[in-house]
Structures are given as structure tokens and as C-alpha cells.
Amino acid sequence: MSRRITVAPVTRVEGHLSLKLDVSESGRVVAAFASGTMFRGFESIMQGRDPRDAIHLTQRICGVCPIPHARAAVEVVEQAFGVEVSRNAVLLRNLVQGAGVISDHILHFYHLALLDYVRGPALPPFTPAYVTDQRFSEADTQLLGQHYVQAFEARRSAQEMGAIFAGKLPHVMTFAPGGVTQAPNGENVAAFRKYLDGLIPFIENVYIPDAMRLSEAYPEYFEIGAGPPNLVSFGAFPDGAGRQLFPAGKYRAHGRWRDGRRGDHDHDGHDHDRDGNGRGHVTPLTRHDLASIDEAVKHSYYGTGRHGPHGHDESTPNMDKRGAYSWVKAPRLDDEVYQVGALARLMVSGAYRGGLSVMDRLLANAHETAMIASAMRGWLDGLALDGSGYSPVSAVPASGRALSVSEAPRGALAHWLEFVDGKVTRYQIITPTSWNASPRDDQERPGPLEQALTGVEIADPSQPVEVHRVIHSFDPCMGCAVHVTVVD
């Protein structure tokens, strides 16, 4: 016999998420159902507009991660217009996007995730709180508390840094077809560098050690919250010379991955240990892969769930649809469930060798933050102060279509654009959290978060902190996840 626990709302995430969990008598999660509980209908916002409006409007899907949307949107427009931008424009976009990742990962670790492990200040909004399984000494709790406050300053300065070339954050103003309208000059490059020089010691001496400290205090979370064995990165941060900091690719973990836990041995009989011996298999991301992406809606609030005279209706909102429990759709690549995020990027690139778990996600975020900050120094050095960051687009085609991909802090992002007579006829976006927080698909396979939660042991059902730790390791962004942008 199992009973049902509801976690509604899940706080410390962007947007509106709730979970329903079937829990056995011993406290083990036997099934999880993730619901996105807010719908805005972004498709009708884009319909009939100038394609360039997407640069500003799609950012408004998410104020936490607007920059990758701005970038994917401006680049999809540029592709459709046949516009190529200068290396300076590429580097400026990298610098803004990098500032966003730094800000976002710091926010996630300290302000969204850490309170699942550490007692906060003794006042609202840090009280009330779960008070179970808090393992840090009083001294370490004090230290992490100080870092929690310092992290506000760090993420704020990362946003200020990004605004130097973004115009403002959140919501980038400077990404326009043809480049970046804010030109670099000696003064703003020096100001940017000063911020970066201040942030790198925080990342290296505070953030990464704190993530390590957390993983040492909660080592069993290297075995909890695996999710599906397939990971995908769409690739991000081009260097303007044909390479990317994070290449596109697919990673498939070896070993038995069942019920959210890793088996003791992989199928070759080798230990799936943490120093790379059990490393999975990386394959390139092909055009076929991107073309194979499909979104299942059997358990989403769209359509009737039945075939009608015009085939399957997959986009009309329908809150009363039988069997539906989420506004999120279920994207699948080549008919497989994929998880996305910094862990996927770093596993594909080979920069991180570990497993799939709650702690691996937190550590991958931290290591990636340092990697990006370091790369930003190079991009900053590579800027030419010659006004080549933006050149106006003179000829605009009446019609076109294109696909642009990038990586948001939480994972793979794709924008598809079609326009006719200068008006958008179709704009589709698949965001990271659409993958990670997807509901069951047409074959009843749970989404990554649902898989990661299955098998989790809850010690005290009145304080299901274990569940929050798994959820927060994905850093869900529900505003992004629910967007429904198919326009026909």
C-alpha cells in the first residue's frame, strides 16, 4: 500500500511547480508526478508579429534566465535573414551570457538549494522551515550563512557586469540582428574586467569549496536522484573561430540506472566509480537528432486526447482533459527521455567525470561557473575596440524559417522561427525545464525529475526534505517550461 504526499507549492524555484508522490509504508517514493501549474499562452503573443520582437518577448518567458532566450532569438532571426555577425558580436554575447550563468548558478546554490541542508536566519522568510537532517556544525552553519549573504552581493555584481554590454538585466536590450548595440571601449572593458576579477575569487574560494563541503556532508546524495541515463547538450559559447566552450553532444551513462538509483556495477561488471572508469558514451548531436525532437501531450493540459477529424489536437489548452496533470509537455529526442543542464554539458565535454545524482548536479554547476568565468577573461581579451560589434541589417526578407540552439544555465534550449510576409507564423521553443520537469509521455515513461524522485527514501513524511533536495538539484524554471509556442 502506498499513500500520496503532495508538495504544493515547491518554493525556491522560478514559477509554479507542484509534485504528487506515491510513498510506500517504509517511506520510499514509488511514483512521482511533476506538475507545472501556470500557463500563459506565449504562442498567441508571438503570432503575427515582426520576427525581431521575439528577441525581447521570448526573454520575458523567464526573468531568471532571459539571456539565452535573447541569444537564441536574435540568432534564429539572423539565420532566417541570412545575416552573419562579427567575432566581436559573438564575444560580447558570450560575455553577457556568461555573466548570466555566473549570477544564476550562485543564486541557485546559495539562495534556492542551500536551505534544504542548512538552517537559515531565525526570521521570516527563513522561518518556518524543515528542521530535519541538518548536519553542519554551528561554526559551519554560521560560515555558510555568511556566504549566503555574500552570495547576494556576488550574483548582483555578476548582473551589473552583464549589464555593461546588455544595457540592463534582467532583460537584455542590446542583442539586435547584426550584433550587439553596446560597443566595447576601453572604459567599459576595464569595468567589466574589474567585476570579473572580483567574482573569480568568490567562485574559486567560496562557492566551489562550499559545494564540496556540502557534498562531503551529504555523500549519499551521490547515489540519489540519478534520473534517466541519457543527457544532451545543444552546445554553447562559440569562440568565433569554429569551436565552442561546451560542444553539442549526447552522453549515455553506463550501468544500471533504475528507480532513481545507480546500480553497483555497470553491465561490464566494472565499478561505476567516481574517477572516470565507468564513464559513459559520448556521441555527436546530429541534425537528425534535432529533427527527431517531439513533444508528447498525453498527460499535458492540451487537446482532447482523442483523434478528431483533423488529426491530433496538441495545442488547445484543456484543463479538464482526462489523465492530464501538467502544463509542461514531454519533449523526447529520438524517442528517448533526456536530462539537461550543466551536468550534461560537462559530461559531454569531458570536463566533469562523475555520476548522475543530486550532488553531481550541484558540483557540475559550481565547476562550470569557474570554467565560464575563466573563459570570459579570454573573450574579454579578444574584443577589438574598433566598432565592429554591430552592423545594421539593410535587407530584410519577407519570409523565412530557421532553428537556433544554445544552452541556458539549466540546459539545452532551441528556438524555431517561421515567418511569412514579415509576420511570425510559427515560433516554437523547447526549454531546459521542459525536458527535466516533463510529465509522463505517450508511452507512460516518467520525465527526468519524476524518474530521479522515484526510489528516494523519505525519513519523516511531515518534512520531506529529501524530495526538495532532488527537485532543487535540477533548478527547475517553470516559467520556461510552460510556454506552448506552436503556432500554425
Added chain:
Amino acid sequence: MFTRRDFLKWSGRSAAVLGLSQVGLARLQEVLAAESSPPVIWLHGASCSGCSIAALNAVAPTTFEDLVLSKVSMKYDGLVMAAGAELAIAALDGASQANDGRFILVVEGGVPTAEGGRTCIIGERAGAPITLLDAVTALGRRASRVLAVGTCAAYKGVAGAGANPTGVQPLAQVLAGKTAKPVINVPGCPAPPEQLFKIVIALLAGGEFALDQDGRPGTCFPHTVHFTCPRKHKPKAKAFGEANCLVELGCRGKTTMAMCPKHKWNNGRNWCAEAGHPCIGCASPDFPASPLLAVGTPT
């Protein structure tokens, strides 16, 4: 981990920013020092959380962390609060009941009204979903003041753009006749955090604002962007990125009431026109107008 810090130094520095007299300053310190100070309840609706992120970015008149650790009792804020699930909803219910008629309600994001508001569920109470519409209606009646933060809450904004399938309405319309005092609009995409904090702190100190025809505190949104724009007397720019007046490229600064040229964004670091891009009118009641820029196809 922390106690409420002494904020005498801060409020002395802030008195001028807030336009407070010595009497007002003394009252502000008294109010904010008390453990029983009126709490703030911050609800997210059909939003992108960008206004929250902007609030986290502020340093003037104070920082977000200083605000919540030392000055304002933030009883509910889904983005930063420790509690989740029933514990969070219990905190919400407890705070509103214990402070009936005293708390400040902040609403970020649009309020969907179609389908009984069921397209925005903010949590559950005893197994029953709580719509944002239900929450703002119940809490709006009991709050001392209600703030519509950001263009979505104030005027529908992006959340209610296009065909508006979820029936987003401006918060003041949803709550018409149901609040003790008129809803205060703090528009912008995101809402400018300087103005937001200034309004919250002044309200806690017993201050009042005269609202203009669009529900904004007139003293916080006194001019159009163009009025104080340092580029308005410059030659007309022919392309984005030029350090000239962007009006012929579709700039909406002449019709947008906002303090961007003065406060800029990210603590004075930059702002739209300074970064070479025309104003898209993000604080205007008609945002996001189509096309976003006032002329058809600028480059």
C-alpha cells in the same frame, strides 16, 4: 544565524533618499525596529520572476538582503522562503490572519481570470488548489496596501498580450472596490527596484502617495523617459548603436513614464538608450505594443 541589525546608520543615510523629515525618520526607525512591524507578502502570478530578480539587484535605497534581514518582515516570498508545501501555505495563512489589515501585499505577474483563474495555481490548501485569483482576492481585502509590481501585474503586460487566452486583467481591475486603498502600480519590465523599495519603506513609515491616472505614485514616475534623456537634443541616429537620439528608430521614450535616464539599471551601470537601443516602452500600459518599436522595420 542573524539577528535584526542596527539600521540607524542606514536610515539616516536614506532619509534624504526617501524625502523624510526628522519626525518621519524617527517614525520609520521605530516601525522598522519593531519585531511586530507589518509584514510583506509577495505573491508570484503569471510572471517570469524578473521583477524579483531586479529586486535582488538593487542597492538603493537598500539591498534586498538588508531589507529582509533587517527591515521588513517578509513572511511569504515563494522565490526565497525556506518553507515549501503546506508549511509555506501555513506561513501565508498565519501571517495574513495575525496581521489582518496591516500587511502589504505585493503581486508580481499577471492575474489570469479565465477558467476561474485555474491557469495559475500557487499551491494547495487541504488538497484543494489555490488559484492566484483566489489568493489576491482574499488577501487584497485584508491588506493595508496592495502593490502591483511590474507591467504584467499593473497593466497585463506580456502575460496578457496577444489573444490573452488566460484572461489576464490588471490587478487594480481584479480588485476594484475590494481593497482598503487603491492598488499602487509599479510598472516596468522589470519593475524598477529603487522605486519599489522606496514605496514599500515609505508605506511602512506611514507615508502616502498620490497616484496618477495610470495608478502610479506620481513622485516615483514623474517624467517620460524622453524628458530626462541626455540624448534628446542630439542629432537623430540612423542606426542602433549610435550615440545619438534614437527617436527615428522607433524609440518609445516620449510616451513612456519611467526614470531610466536618471536611475539607469543595475545600480547605474547602464540603460537602454545609453547601450544604443531605443526604449521599447516596457513600463507603458500598452506594453508590449506590436511592433515593439514605434516604427515598422528599424535596423
